[in-house]
Amino acid sequence: MEPLWxxxxxxxxxxxxxxxxxxxxxxxxxxxNGFLTSVRLMALCIVASVVIGVVGAWWQGSRLRFLRAAIxxxxxxxxxxxxxxxxxxFYFALGxxxxxxxxxxxxxxxxxxxxxAAIGLSLYAGAFNVEIFRAGIEAVPRETVEAAEALxxxxxxxxxxxxxxxxxxxxxxxxxxNLVNLVKTTTIAYAIAVPEMLYVANQxxxxxLNVPEMMNVLLVIYVALVGVVVYLMGRWxxxxxxxxxxx
Amino acid sequence: MRxxxxxxxxxxKPFRLTATTCDLSPASFTARRGALLIIALVxxxxxxxxxxxPGASSIFATLLRWTPLLAQGFALxxxxxxxxxxxxxxxxxxxxxxxISLAWPLRASSWLVTQFFRNAPWLVLLFYCILLMxxxxxxxxxxVPLPGWVKSTVGLALPVMANVAELVRxxxxxIPSGQWEAAEALxxxxxxTLRLVILPQCxxxxxxxWMNLYALVVVGTPLASIVGVNEAxxxxxxILSSEGRTELLVPMYxxxxxxxxxxxxxxxxxTAALERRFQVx
Numbered sequence: 012m013e014p015l016w017x018x019x020x021x022x023x024x025x026x027x028x029x030x031x032x033x034x035x036x037x038x039x040x041x042x043x044n045g046f047l048t049s050v051r052l053m054a055l056c057i058v059a060s061v062v063i064g065v066v067g068a069w070w071q072g073s074r075l076r077f078l079r080a081a082i083x084x085x086x087x088x089x090x091x092x093x094x095x096x097x098x099x100x101f102y103f104a105l106g107x108x109x110x111x112x113x114x115x116x117x118x119x120x121x122x123x124x125x126x127x128a129a130i131g132l133s134l135y136a137g138a139f140n141v142e143i144f145r146a147g148i149e150a151v152p153r154e155t156v157e158a159a160e161a162l163x164x165x166x167x168x169x170x171x172x173x174x175x176x177x178x179x180x181x182x183x184x185x186x187x188x189n190l191v192n193l194v195k196t197t198t199i200a201y202a203i204a205v206p207e208m209l210y211v212a213n214q215x216x217x218x219x220l221n222v223p224e225m226m227n228v229l230l231v232i233y234v235a236l237v238g239v240v241v242y243l244m245g246r247w248x249x250x251x252x253x254x255x256x257x258x
Numbered sequence: 259m260r261x262x263x264x265x266x267x268x269x270x271k272p273f274r275l276t277a278t279t280c281d282l283s284p285a286s287f288t289a290r291r292g293a294l295l296i297i298a299l300v301x302x303x304x305x306x307x308x309x310x311x312p313g314a315s316s317i318f319a320t321l322l323r324w325t326p327l328l329a330q331g332f333a334l335x336x337x338x339x340x341x342x343x344x345x346x347x348x349x350x351x352x353x354x355x356x357x358i359s360l361a362w363p364l365r366a367s368s369w370l371v372t373q374f375f376r377n378a379p380w381l382v383l384l385f386y387c388i389l390l391m392x393x394x395x396x397x398x399x400x401x402v403p404l405p406g407w408v409k410s411t412v413g414l415a416l417p418v419m420a421n422v423a424e425l426v427r428x429x430x431x432x433i434p435s436g437q438w439e440a441a442e443a444l445x446x447x448x449x450x451t452l453r454l455v456i457l458p459q460c461x462x463x464x465x466x467x468w469m470n471l472y473a474l475v476v477v478g479t480p481l482a483s484i485v486g487v488n489e490a491x492x493x494x495x496x497i498l499s500s501e502g503r504t505e506l507l508v509p510m511y512x513x514x515x516x517x518x519x520x521x522x523x524x525x526x527x528x529t530a531a532l533e534r535r536f537q538v539x
Contacts, residue, residue, distance in 0.1 A: 087523065091477070091518065092515045093477040093478070093479070095481055096515055097515070103507055104512075195377070195378070195379035198379040198380075199381055199484075209385070226382070234374060234377045237377040
Protein backbone atom coordinates (compact mmCIF):
# COMPACT_ATOMS: atom_id res chain seq x y z
CA MET A 12 0.00 0.00 0.00
CA GLU A 13 2.99 2.31 0.56
CA PRO A 14 3.23 3.45 -3.10
CA LEU A 15 -0.42 4.48 -2.96
CA TRP A 16 0.07 6.48 0.24
CA UNK A 17 3.12 8.09 -1.34
CA UNK A 18 1.05 9.01 -4.35
CA UNK A 19 -1.35 10.93 -2.09
CA UNK A 20 1.62 12.61 -0.37
CA UNK A 21 2.86 13.63 -3.81
CA UNK A 22 -0.63 14.86 -4.65
CA UNK A 23 -0.52 17.17 -1.64
CA UNK A 24 2.93 18.43 -2.54
CA UNK A 25 2.06 19.09 -6.16
CA UNK A 26 -1.58 20.25 -6.04
CA UNK A 27 -2.27 21.11 -2.39
CA UNK A 28 -5.06 18.55 -2.11
CA UNK A 29 -4.51 17.48 1.46
CA UNK A 30 -5.84 13.97 2.02
CA UNK A 31 -4.06 13.17 5.28
CA UNK A 32 -6.30 10.16 5.85
CA UNK A 33 -4.24 8.34 3.24
CA UNK A 34 -0.64 9.17 4.07
CA UNK A 35 -0.78 10.10 7.76
CA UNK A 36 -0.88 6.88 9.80
CA UNK A 37 -2.63 8.50 12.78
CA UNK A 38 -5.35 10.14 10.71
CA UNK A 39 -5.76 6.97 8.69
CA UNK A 40 -6.23 4.87 11.82
CA UNK A 41 -8.86 7.16 13.32
CA UNK A 42 -10.70 7.56 10.06
CA UNK A 43 -10.85 3.80 9.55
CA ASN A 44 -12.13 3.47 13.12
CA GLY A 45 -14.78 6.07 12.44
CA PHE A 46 -15.79 4.30 9.26
CA LEU A 47 -16.09 0.98 11.08
CA THR A 48 -18.12 2.59 13.89
CA SER A 49 -20.48 4.05 11.29
CA VAL A 50 -20.88 0.72 9.54
CA ARG A 51 -21.44 -1.06 12.85
CA LEU A 52 -24.08 1.50 13.85
CA MET A 53 -25.81 1.18 10.46
CA ALA A 54 -25.85 -2.64 10.55
CA LEU A 55 -27.14 -2.71 14.12
CA CYS A 56 -29.89 -0.17 13.42
CA ILE A 57 -30.98 -1.88 10.21
CA VAL A 58 -31.43 -5.23 11.95
CA ALA A 59 -33.06 -3.76 15.06
CA SER A 60 -35.44 -1.52 13.12
CA VAL A 61 -36.59 -4.38 10.89
CA VAL A 62 -37.24 -6.50 13.99
CA ILE A 63 -39.21 -3.62 15.53
CA GLY A 64 -41.16 -3.32 12.29
CA VAL A 65 -42.05 -7.02 12.13
CA VAL A 66 -43.02 -7.28 15.80
CA GLY A 67 -44.83 -3.93 15.78
CA ALA A 68 -46.86 -4.88 12.72
CA TRP A 69 -47.83 -8.13 14.45
CA TRP A 70 -48.88 -6.28 17.59
CA GLN A 71 -50.84 -3.80 15.51
CA GLY A 72 -53.14 -6.64 14.48
CA SER A 73 -53.50 -7.73 18.10
CA ARG A 74 -56.86 -8.24 19.77
CA LEU A 75 -55.77 -6.19 22.77
CA ARG A 76 -56.95 -2.64 22.28
CA PHE A 77 -54.31 -1.33 24.65
CA LEU A 78 -51.47 -2.86 22.64
CA ARG A 79 -52.85 -1.48 19.39
CA ALA A 80 -53.19 2.00 20.88
CA ALA A 81 -49.67 1.86 22.30
CA ILE A 82 -48.19 0.91 18.93
CA UNK A 83 -50.19 3.62 17.19
CA UNK A 84 -49.01 6.22 19.67
CA UNK A 85 -45.41 5.02 19.33
CA UNK A 86 -45.56 5.36 15.55
CA UNK A 87 -47.13 8.80 15.57
CA UNK A 88 -44.77 10.21 18.18
CA UNK A 89 -41.59 8.92 16.58
CA UNK A 90 -42.60 9.83 13.05
CA UNK A 91 -43.72 13.37 13.80
CA UNK A 92 -40.86 14.56 15.97
CA UNK A 93 -37.27 15.35 14.97
CA UNK A 94 -34.90 12.38 15.29
CA UNK A 95 -32.22 14.69 16.60
CA UNK A 96 -34.40 15.86 19.49
CA UNK A 97 -35.33 12.23 20.19
CA UNK A 98 -31.66 11.37 20.39
CA UNK A 99 -30.96 14.30 22.74
CA UNK A 100 -33.92 13.25 24.82
CA PHE A 101 -32.58 9.72 25.16
CA TYR A 102 -28.98 10.67 25.76
CA PHE A 103 -29.26 13.76 27.94
CA ALA A 104 -32.66 13.44 29.59
CA LEU A 105 -33.10 9.69 30.10
CA GLY A 106 -29.35 9.19 30.32
CA UNK A 107 -29.22 11.56 33.29
CA UNK A 108 -31.34 9.12 35.28
CA UNK A 109 -29.60 5.95 34.13
CA UNK A 110 -26.36 6.38 35.97
CA UNK A 111 -24.46 4.08 38.28
CA UNK A 112 -21.71 4.93 40.70
CA UNK A 113 -18.45 3.17 39.91
CA UNK A 114 -15.68 2.02 42.28
CA UNK A 115 -14.09 5.45 42.46
CA UNK A 116 -17.41 7.04 43.36
CA UNK A 117 -18.03 8.74 40.01
CA UNK A 118 -21.43 8.58 38.38
CA UNK A 119 -20.97 6.91 35.00
CA UNK A 120 -23.69 6.43 32.43
CA UNK A 121 -25.25 3.00 32.35
CA UNK A 122 -25.83 3.15 28.60
CA UNK A 123 -23.02 4.38 26.36
CA UNK A 124 -23.59 7.06 23.73
CA UNK A 125 -23.12 4.48 20.98
CA UNK A 126 -25.88 2.35 22.51
CA UNK A 127 -28.18 5.36 22.86
CA ALA A 128 -27.59 6.22 19.22
CA ALA A 129 -28.38 2.64 18.22
CA ILE A 130 -31.53 2.59 20.39
CA GLY A 131 -32.75 6.02 19.31
CA LEU A 132 -32.17 5.50 15.60
CA SER A 133 -33.66 1.99 15.65
CA LEU A 134 -36.80 3.27 17.34
CA TYR A 135 -37.04 6.13 14.83
CA ALA A 136 -36.61 3.93 11.76
CA GLY A 137 -38.66 1.17 13.39
CA ALA A 138 -41.70 3.45 13.56
CA PHE A 139 -41.58 3.82 9.79
CA ASN A 140 -40.97 0.10 9.34
CA VAL A 141 -44.10 -0.82 11.32
CA GLU A 142 -46.10 1.33 8.92
CA ILE A 143 -44.40 -0.21 5.90
CA PHE A 144 -45.04 -3.77 7.05
CA ARG A 145 -48.62 -2.91 7.97
CA ALA A 146 -49.22 -1.70 4.42
CA GLY A 147 -47.68 -4.96 3.19
CA ILE A 148 -49.86 -7.07 5.48
CA GLU A 149 -52.98 -5.22 4.33
CA ALA A 150 -52.05 -6.01 0.74
CA VAL A 151 -51.98 -9.76 1.40
CA PRO A 152 -55.27 -11.06 -0.02
CA ARG A 153 -57.89 -11.80 2.63
CA GLU A 154 -58.51 -15.23 1.05
CA THR A 155 -54.93 -16.30 1.68
CA VAL A 156 -55.28 -15.54 5.39
CA GLU A 157 -58.62 -17.34 5.50
CA ALA A 158 -57.10 -20.35 3.79
CA ALA A 159 -54.39 -20.47 6.43
CA GLU A 160 -57.05 -20.27 9.15
CA ALA A 161 -58.99 -23.07 7.50
CA LEU A 162 -55.86 -25.22 7.58
CA UNK A 163 -55.76 -24.78 11.36
CA UNK A 164 -52.95 -22.26 11.61
CA UNK A 165 -52.91 -20.30 14.84
CA UNK A 166 -52.73 -16.50 14.49
CA UNK A 167 -49.00 -16.39 15.22
CA UNK A 168 -48.20 -19.36 12.96
CA UNK A 169 -50.23 -17.86 10.13
CA UNK A 170 -48.38 -14.58 10.60
CA UNK A 171 -44.95 -16.21 10.55
CA UNK A 172 -45.49 -18.78 7.81
CA UNK A 173 -48.09 -17.24 5.50
CA UNK A 174 -48.70 -13.52 5.97
CA UNK A 175 -45.22 -12.25 6.75
CA UNK A 176 -43.40 -13.96 3.85
CA UNK A 177 -45.88 -12.42 1.40
CA UNK A 178 -46.11 -9.06 3.16
CA UNK A 179 -42.34 -8.84 3.37
CA UNK A 180 -41.97 -9.15 -0.37
CA UNK A 181 -44.61 -6.50 -0.97
CA UNK A 182 -42.95 -4.18 1.55
CA UNK A 183 -39.41 -4.54 0.24
CA UNK A 184 -39.30 -1.49 -2.08
CA UNK A 185 -40.61 0.81 0.66
CA UNK A 186 -38.36 -0.86 3.22
CA UNK A 187 -35.46 -0.26 0.88
CA UNK A 188 -36.19 3.49 0.89
CA ASN A 189 -36.50 3.64 4.63
CA LEU A 190 -33.26 1.75 5.25
CA VAL A 191 -31.45 4.13 2.91
CA ASN A 192 -32.87 6.97 4.99
CA LEU A 193 -31.71 5.22 8.15
CA VAL A 194 -28.18 4.83 6.80
CA LYS A 195 -28.12 8.57 6.10
CA THR A 196 -29.64 9.45 9.46
CA THR A 197 -26.89 7.64 11.40
CA THR A 198 -24.82 10.82 10.93
CA ILE A 199 -26.87 12.52 13.66
CA ALA A 200 -25.08 10.28 16.18
CA TYR A 201 -22.42 12.97 15.71
CA ALA A 202 -24.50 15.20 17.98
CA ILE A 203 -23.98 12.95 21.01
CA ALA A 204 -20.27 12.50 20.29
CA VAL A 205 -20.39 8.96 18.96
CA PRO A 206 -17.01 8.61 17.19
CA GLU A 207 -18.54 7.76 13.82
CA MET A 208 -17.31 8.93 10.45
CA LEU A 209 -18.67 12.48 10.48
CA TYR A 210 -17.37 13.05 14.02
CA VAL A 211 -13.92 11.75 13.15
CA ALA A 212 -13.87 13.75 9.93
CA ASN A 213 -14.69 16.84 11.96
CA GLN A 214 -11.73 16.13 14.26
CA UNK A 215 -9.47 15.62 11.29
CA UNK A 216 -10.46 18.80 9.50
CA UNK A 217 -10.07 20.76 12.73
CA UNK A 218 -6.52 19.43 13.12
CA UNK A 219 -5.41 19.48 9.51
CA LEU A 220 -7.51 22.38 8.20
CA ASN A 221 -8.55 20.42 5.11
CA VAL A 222 -12.30 21.03 5.23
CA PRO A 223 -13.13 20.79 1.50
CA GLU A 224 -11.15 17.59 1.01
CA MET A 225 -12.68 15.83 4.01
CA MET A 226 -16.18 17.03 3.07
CA ASN A 227 -15.80 15.53 -0.38
CA VAL A 228 -14.39 12.30 1.04
CA LEU A 229 -17.40 12.08 3.37
CA LEU A 230 -19.90 12.71 0.60
CA VAL A 231 -18.29 10.13 -1.67
CA ILE A 232 -18.16 7.49 1.07
CA TYR A 233 -21.77 8.05 2.13
CA VAL A 234 -23.03 7.96 -1.42
CA ALA A 235 -21.04 4.74 -1.90
CA LEU A 236 -22.43 3.21 1.31
CA VAL A 237 -25.97 4.05 0.27
CA GLY A 238 -25.17 2.54 -3.10
CA VAL A 239 -24.08 -0.68 -1.41
CA VAL A 240 -27.31 -0.83 0.61
CA VAL A 241 -29.42 -0.18 -2.49
CA TYR A 242 -27.50 -2.85 -4.42
CA LEU A 243 -27.82 -5.47 -1.68
CA MET A 244 -31.52 -4.74 -1.16
CA GLY A 245 -32.08 -4.94 -4.91
CA ARG A 246 -30.39 -8.33 -5.07
CA TRP A 247 -32.39 -9.54 -2.10
CA UNK A 248 -35.60 -8.29 -3.69
CA UNK A 249 -34.84 -10.22 -6.88
CA UNK A 250 -33.82 -13.33 -4.95
CA UNK A 251 -37.10 -13.31 -2.99
CA UNK A 252 -39.30 -12.65 -6.00
CA UNK A 253 -42.13 -15.09 -6.60
CA UNK A 254 -42.51 -15.22 -10.40
CA UNK A 255 -45.95 -14.06 -11.43
CA UNK A 256 -46.84 -12.72 -8.00
CA UNK A 257 -44.90 -9.62 -7.22
CA UNK A 258 -44.68 -7.28 -10.18
CA MET B 259 -60.75 -22.08 -13.12
CA ARG B 260 -60.35 -18.41 -12.56
CA UNK B 261 -60.87 -15.99 -15.35
CA UNK B 262 -57.65 -14.97 -16.99
CA UNK B 263 -56.23 -12.15 -14.89
CA UNK B 264 -52.82 -10.58 -14.72
CA UNK B 265 -51.57 -13.82 -13.18
CA UNK B 266 -52.55 -17.42 -13.70
CA UNK B 267 -51.47 -18.70 -10.30
CA UNK B 268 -54.57 -20.25 -8.77
CA UNK B 269 -53.91 -19.48 -5.10
CA UNK B 270 -51.94 -16.31 -4.98
CA LYS B 271 -54.08 -13.49 -6.19
CA PRO B 272 -52.25 -10.34 -7.22
CA PHE B 273 -52.06 -7.87 -4.42
CA ARG B 274 -53.40 -4.36 -4.60
CA LEU B 275 -51.74 -1.73 -2.50
CA THR B 276 -54.46 0.36 -0.96
CA ALA B 277 -52.28 3.39 -0.35
CA THR B 278 -49.68 4.66 -2.77
CA THR B 279 -46.42 2.77 -2.45
CA CYS B 280 -44.63 5.91 -1.31
CA ASP B 281 -42.22 4.95 1.45
CA LEU B 282 -43.57 7.37 4.02
CA SER B 283 -47.29 7.09 3.43
CA PRO B 284 -49.05 7.60 6.74
CA ALA B 285 -51.73 5.21 7.76
CA SER B 286 -55.23 5.75 8.82
CA PHE B 287 -55.75 4.47 12.26
CA THR B 288 -58.00 5.34 15.05
CA ALA B 289 -56.09 5.10 18.30
CA ARG B 290 -55.39 8.09 20.48
CA ARG B 291 -52.23 9.34 18.84
CA GLY B 292 -49.80 11.52 20.61
CA ALA B 293 -51.50 10.74 23.91
CA LEU B 294 -48.26 8.99 24.84
CA LEU B 295 -46.30 12.20 24.48
CA ILE B 296 -48.72 14.28 26.54
CA ILE B 297 -48.98 11.61 29.25
CA ALA B 298 -45.19 11.39 29.32
CA LEU B 299 -44.87 15.16 29.62
CA VAL B 300 -47.39 15.35 32.47
CA UNK B 301 -45.67 12.45 34.24
CA UNK B 302 -42.26 14.01 33.77
CA UNK B 303 -43.49 17.34 35.13
CA UNK B 304 -44.91 15.54 38.18
CA UNK B 305 -41.71 13.58 38.76
CA UNK B 306 -39.70 16.76 38.30
CA UNK B 307 -41.88 18.63 40.81
CA UNK B 308 -41.29 15.87 43.32
CA UNK B 309 -37.55 16.01 42.72
CA UNK B 310 -37.27 19.77 42.85
CA UNK B 311 -35.93 21.04 46.11
CA PRO B 312 -37.97 23.39 48.32
CA GLY B 313 -37.65 26.96 47.17
CA ALA B 314 -37.06 26.08 43.50
CA SER B 315 -39.76 27.34 41.17
CA SER B 316 -42.09 24.65 39.87
CA ILE B 317 -41.31 22.81 36.64
CA PHE B 318 -44.55 23.95 35.07
CA ALA B 319 -43.87 27.59 35.81
CA THR B 320 -40.35 27.24 34.43
CA LEU B 321 -41.61 25.73 31.19
CA LEU B 322 -44.16 28.51 30.91
CA ARG B 323 -41.56 31.20 31.58
CA TRP B 324 -39.32 30.00 28.76
CA THR B 325 -42.15 29.45 26.28
CA PRO B 326 -41.84 32.84 24.51
CA LEU B 327 -38.13 32.27 23.85
CA LEU B 328 -38.77 28.74 22.65
CA ALA B 329 -41.52 30.06 20.38
CA GLN B 330 -39.04 32.47 18.80
CA GLY B 331 -36.66 29.61 18.09
CA PHE B 332 -39.45 27.48 16.73
CA ALA B 333 -40.52 30.32 14.43
CA LEU B 334 -37.03 30.22 12.92
CA UNK B 335 -37.41 26.46 12.41
CA UNK B 336 -40.66 27.03 10.56
CA UNK B 337 -39.21 29.88 8.51
CA UNK B 338 -36.25 27.72 7.54
CA UNK B 339 -38.51 24.84 6.56
CA UNK B 340 -40.72 27.12 4.41
CA UNK B 341 -37.75 28.68 2.63
CA UNK B 342 -35.94 25.39 2.11
CA UNK B 343 -39.10 23.85 0.74
CA UNK B 344 -39.76 26.80 -1.61
CA UNK B 345 -36.20 26.88 -2.96
CA UNK B 346 -36.02 23.10 -3.17
CA UNK B 347 -39.33 22.80 -4.97
CA UNK B 348 -38.50 25.37 -7.64
CA UNK B 349 -35.07 23.85 -8.29
CA UNK B 350 -36.49 20.34 -8.04
CA UNK B 351 -39.16 21.02 -10.68
CA UNK B 352 -36.45 22.16 -13.08
CA UNK B 353 -34.28 19.17 -12.24
CA UNK B 354 -37.25 16.83 -12.57
CA UNK B 355 -37.98 18.16 -16.05
CA UNK B 356 -34.32 17.53 -16.81
CA UNK B 357 -34.78 13.92 -15.69
CA ILE B 358 -37.49 13.35 -18.30
CA SER B 359 -35.77 15.37 -21.00
CA LEU B 360 -35.23 13.79 -24.41
CA ALA B 361 -31.68 15.11 -24.69
CA TRP B 362 -29.57 12.41 -23.10
CA PRO B 363 -26.70 14.61 -21.80
CA LEU B 364 -29.22 16.71 -19.88
CA ARG B 365 -30.99 13.59 -18.66
CA ALA B 366 -27.78 11.91 -17.54
CA SER B 367 -26.45 14.95 -15.71
CA SER B 368 -29.81 15.56 -14.01
CA TRP B 369 -29.83 11.92 -12.95
CA LEU B 370 -26.35 12.23 -11.48
CA VAL B 371 -27.24 15.39 -9.53
CA THR B 372 -30.48 13.87 -8.26
CA GLN B 373 -28.86 10.64 -7.10
CA PHE B 374 -26.02 12.48 -5.45
CA PHE B 375 -28.17 14.81 -3.38
CA ARG B 376 -30.72 12.14 -2.59
CA ASN B 377 -28.10 9.78 -1.22
CA ALA B 378 -25.94 12.21 0.70
CA PRO B 379 -26.84 12.55 4.40
CA TRP B 380 -28.61 15.80 5.27
CA LEU B 381 -26.19 16.59 8.06
CA VAL B 382 -23.17 16.22 5.78
CA LEU B 383 -24.81 18.55 3.25
CA LEU B 384 -25.47 21.03 6.06
CA PHE B 385 -21.82 20.95 7.08
CA TYR B 386 -20.91 21.36 3.45
CA CYS B 387 -22.95 24.53 3.13
CA ILE B 388 -22.00 25.97 6.50
CA LEU B 389 -18.27 25.45 6.10
CA LEU B 390 -17.78 26.00 2.38
CA MET B 391 -20.14 28.91 1.69
CA UNK B 392 -18.72 32.41 2.22
CA UNK B 393 -20.06 34.40 5.18
CA UNK B 394 -20.94 37.24 2.82
CA UNK B 395 -21.25 37.69 -0.92
CA UNK B 396 -20.55 40.77 -3.00
CA UNK B 397 -23.16 41.40 -5.66
CA UNK B 398 -22.28 44.51 -7.59
CA UNK B 399 -21.13 46.86 -4.87
CA UNK B 400 -23.53 45.52 -2.26
CA UNK B 401 -22.37 43.18 0.48
CA VAL B 402 -24.98 40.56 1.28
CA PRO B 403 -24.25 38.80 4.56
CA LEU B 404 -25.01 35.07 4.73
CA PRO B 405 -25.87 34.20 8.34
CA GLY B 406 -25.81 30.59 9.50
CA TRP B 407 -29.52 30.09 9.14
CA VAL B 408 -29.48 31.12 5.48
CA LYS B 409 -26.68 28.66 4.77
CA SER B 410 -28.52 25.92 6.66
CA THR B 411 -31.63 26.65 4.65
CA VAL B 412 -29.67 26.19 1.45
CA GLY B 413 -28.22 22.98 2.91
CA LEU B 414 -31.73 21.70 3.58
CA ALA B 415 -32.98 22.84 0.16
CA LEU B 416 -30.47 20.64 -1.70
CA PRO B 417 -31.91 17.27 -0.64
CA VAL B 418 -35.42 18.70 -1.06
CA MET B 419 -34.52 19.59 -4.63
CA ALA B 420 -33.38 16.05 -5.40
CA ASN B 421 -36.45 14.50 -3.78
CA VAL B 422 -38.84 16.82 -5.62
CA ALA B 423 -37.09 15.99 -8.90
CA GLU B 424 -37.64 12.32 -8.19
CA LEU B 425 -41.32 13.03 -7.37
CA VAL B 426 -41.77 14.83 -10.69
CA ARG B 427 -40.23 11.96 -12.61
CA UNK B 428 -42.36 9.39 -10.77
CA UNK B 429 -45.55 11.39 -11.31
CA UNK B 430 -44.90 11.90 -15.02
CA UNK B 431 -44.16 8.22 -15.43
CA UNK B 432 -47.37 7.28 -13.64
CA ILE B 433 -49.51 9.14 -16.19
CA PRO B 434 -50.92 6.55 -18.63
CA SER B 435 -49.16 6.64 -22.00
CA GLY B 436 -52.57 7.12 -23.64
CA GLN B 437 -52.48 10.71 -22.46
CA TRP B 438 -49.26 11.31 -24.37
CA GLU B 439 -50.57 9.58 -27.45
CA ALA B 440 -53.86 11.48 -27.37
CA ALA B 441 -52.01 14.78 -27.07
CA GLU B 442 -49.78 13.77 -29.94
CA ALA B 443 -52.81 12.89 -32.02
CA LEU B 444 -54.13 16.39 -31.35
CA UNK B 445 -50.86 17.77 -32.73
CA UNK B 446 -49.59 19.10 -29.42
CA UNK B 447 -45.88 19.73 -29.30
CA UNK B 448 -43.95 18.03 -26.51
CA UNK B 449 -43.79 21.26 -24.55
CA UNK B 450 -47.53 21.82 -24.93
CA THR B 451 -48.27 18.25 -23.93
CA LEU B 452 -46.20 18.61 -20.78
CA ARG B 453 -47.61 22.02 -19.88
CA LEU B 454 -51.26 21.48 -20.73
CA VAL B 455 -51.83 17.75 -20.29
CA ILE B 456 -49.23 15.95 -18.22
CA LEU B 457 -48.09 18.37 -15.51
CA PRO B 458 -51.60 19.44 -14.40
CA GLN B 459 -52.35 15.79 -13.72
CA CYS B 460 -49.06 15.38 -11.91
CA UNK B 461 -49.84 18.10 -9.37
CA UNK B 462 -52.53 15.96 -7.81
CA UNK B 463 -50.32 12.90 -7.58
CA UNK B 464 -47.40 14.84 -6.23
CA UNK B 465 -49.17 16.71 -3.47
CA UNK B 466 -49.31 14.01 -0.74
CA UNK B 467 -45.66 12.89 -1.06
CA TRP B 468 -44.65 16.54 -1.30
CA MET B 469 -46.38 17.21 2.02
CA ASN B 470 -44.60 14.20 3.49
CA LEU B 471 -41.36 15.71 2.35
CA TYR B 472 -42.28 18.99 4.02
CA ALA B 473 -42.88 17.19 7.32
CA LEU B 474 -39.45 15.57 6.94
CA VAL B 475 -37.88 18.98 6.34
CA VAL B 476 -39.53 20.35 9.49
CA VAL B 477 -38.16 17.53 11.61
CA GLY B 478 -34.83 18.03 9.84
CA THR B 479 -34.46 21.68 10.83
CA PRO B 480 -33.11 20.94 14.36
CA LEU B 481 -30.03 19.59 12.55
CA ALA B 482 -29.11 23.24 12.09
CA SER B 483 -28.48 23.42 15.84
CA ILE B 484 -25.42 21.20 15.34
CA VAL B 485 -23.92 23.79 13.05
CA GLY B 486 -24.74 26.62 15.44
CA VAL B 487 -28.01 28.17 14.32
CA ASN B 488 -30.11 29.64 17.15
CA GLU B 489 -33.23 27.60 16.55
CA ALA B 490 -35.50 25.82 19.03
CA UNK B 491 -33.10 22.95 19.76
CA UNK B 492 -30.15 25.25 20.44
CA UNK B 493 -32.32 27.47 22.63
CA UNK B 494 -33.53 24.43 24.58
CA UNK B 495 -29.90 23.57 25.30
CA UNK B 496 -29.24 27.17 26.37
CA ILE B 497 -32.29 27.22 28.61
CA LEU B 498 -31.26 23.96 30.25
CA SER B 499 -27.72 25.15 30.92
CA SER B 500 -28.91 28.49 32.28
CA GLU B 501 -31.37 26.77 34.63
CA GLY B 502 -28.85 24.10 35.56
CA ARG B 503 -31.47 21.77 37.06
CA THR B 504 -31.27 18.10 36.21
CA GLU B 505 -34.95 17.51 37.05
CA LEU B 506 -35.78 19.90 34.18
CA LEU B 507 -34.07 17.77 31.50
CA VAL B 508 -36.86 15.29 30.75
CA PRO B 509 -39.78 17.79 30.87
CA MET B 510 -37.91 20.31 28.72
CA TYR B 511 -36.99 17.85 25.98
CA UNK B 512 -40.50 16.38 26.01
CA UNK B 513 -41.88 19.91 25.77
CA UNK B 514 -39.77 20.57 22.67
CA UNK B 515 -40.81 17.23 21.16
CA UNK B 516 -44.42 18.24 21.76
CA UNK B 517 -43.98 21.50 19.84
CA UNK B 518 -42.79 19.60 16.81
CA UNK B 519 -45.48 16.98 17.21
CA UNK B 520 -48.25 19.54 17.38
CA UNK B 521 -46.96 21.15 14.20
CA UNK B 522 -46.23 17.97 12.22
CA UNK B 523 -49.10 15.76 13.24
CA UNK B 524 -51.86 17.73 11.45
CA UNK B 525 -49.70 17.70 8.32
CA UNK B 526 -49.40 13.92 8.53
CA UNK B 527 -53.17 13.59 8.97
CA UNK B 528 -53.88 15.92 6.06
CA THR B 529 -51.45 13.97 3.90
CA ALA B 530 -53.19 10.73 4.74
CA ALA B 531 -56.59 12.25 3.99
CA LEU B 532 -55.40 13.62 0.65
CA GLU B 533 -53.82 10.30 -0.23
CA ARG B 534 -57.12 8.55 0.34
CA ARG B 535 -59.00 11.08 -1.71
CA PHE B 536 -56.53 11.22 -4.60
CA GLN B 537 -55.99 7.49 -4.66
CA VAL B 538 -54.98 6.63 -8.20
CA UNK B 539 -57.31 3.90 -9.32
